[in-house]
Amino acid sequence: MIELDDVSYGYGSGTLLTGLSLTLAPGSFHFLTGPSGAGKTTLMKLCYGELIATHGAVRLFGQDAGAMTRDDVAMIRRRVGVVHQDCQFLDHMSLAENVALPLTVSGRAVDTGELSELLKWVGLDAQAGAHPPELSGGERQRAALARAVIMSPEVILADEPTGNVDWEMSLRLLTLLVELNRMGKTVLIATHDMHLIRSAKAQVQARVLRISNQRLHSAGADL
Amino acid sequence: MLSKTLHFLGGDAQADRVVPPTGFTARLTVFAAAAMAFLTVFALALSLATGRLADRWGAELGKSSTIRVSAPEEQLDAQVLAVMEVLVTTPGVKDARPLSDEEQAALLEPWFGPDLPFDTLPIPRLIEVIEDAEGYDADGLRARLAGEAPGAVLDDHARWREPLVNAARRLRALGLLSILLIAATTGVMITLAASAALNANAQVIRVLRLVGARDAYIARAFVRRYTLRALAGAGVGTLLGMGAVAALPAADAAGGFLTGLGFRGLHWLWPLTIPPLAAVVAFAATRNAAITTLKERS
Known part of the structure; x- marks a missing residue:
């Protein structure tokens, strides 16, 4: 699905990632960890075409990311659900409209029943008409997750999804992501929260990857 | 082509909502389009009136002459x-x-x-x-x-008629040039307003791209909004301009020498082409600004 082969990425004259290879197989669950600034977010961005590798090959659903047009990248984004730490919503639209945005921009009809079900799944059905600035950090993260999955994507990339929420909410988000994985979705979560990774042990079989010194390592035994 | 235009004007209510309302640039665009349309009506009236004058002096007076007997x-x-x-x-x-x-x-x-x-x-x-x-x-x-x-002297009017006809033709050309300059200025103003709106909505563009919006979709959301604003503003400006031209003194009241700066007969239909043309200018200007901005942000 997503393959990185001997990938390097640098900003200007500096190198952030080097010699990095990774394959996200269908239905797999990965954690990506490492210290702040190690390149977790950069690696995530390489996985959904936001950044282009300065060396090596990135293949997204069989397509060479370096050769993709902007329209190709847009099509890829419809197959990859992304959850950011800062969520990124359109503040002038309601929560329900924000969650349905991927359907809107792809010209697909919004089934209000399904949308309501999805909001109920993330526990936000009562806040459907609220605007993003009115939501708490945890509500925003769950809304971002709902938006990421509304197109039923094959891959879900979550970049520090629990960065701004309390422990209880972190576990709730983790549970939602594990449920998605059980439905067959490929999940990659970037986090520096080792407690969260350990908590996942009872729920899912996941691989833990660690970025340090510009390289990607397998972090010990699989959970 | 017509169905595409109708589809574009009809729009997609949900898609329109993705770009937040922008008060300042909205008012600027409507005002600029209205003012430019108002000026275009006068430039058009000038062109048509001087055209009539040139025709009259060139053809009608050309067929008559005077003999003065002293x-x-x-x-x-x-x-x-x-x-x-x-x-x-x-x-x-x-x-x-x-x-x-x-x-x-x-x-x-x-x-x-x-x-x-x-x-x-x-x-x-x-x-x-x-x-x-x-x-x-x-x-x-x-x-x-x-x-x-x-004691008879023939005056075939050529001596004074030719410079007047030339002057009238040049005035007509200047009127047409003014219309082109007004259209270009309108395009520039709308480009600036659209660029400002696109830059102010960088976060919106980022979110739309994140959820899989194609550049054409993002551009269309801005282009449609600015096209409709220009159409509405130009419509108001044109109506005001036509009203002002209609209120000008009639040709008879102003004297026979000037044929009147107003429109005559079917010429009243010409100003009605201004709003759709303003919309076309706005469409092209905003589309160009949107494509350029989106390319820079990729």
């Missing part, structure tokens, strides 16, 4: 008669007649007022000559008049 009072009637005899036998002259005293007084009234003591002044007699389609030989006529009526 002579001592006792010879005046005889010389007028001699001129008329010459004209009757001149090929190319369709009609000729001496102006009556009342007609001559009417011609002089704008300069000397209504109480001119016409009978006591040695005013030359004027003979109006109308040419046929072939026209007459002016040099030959002058030579014959010199022999038959020494």
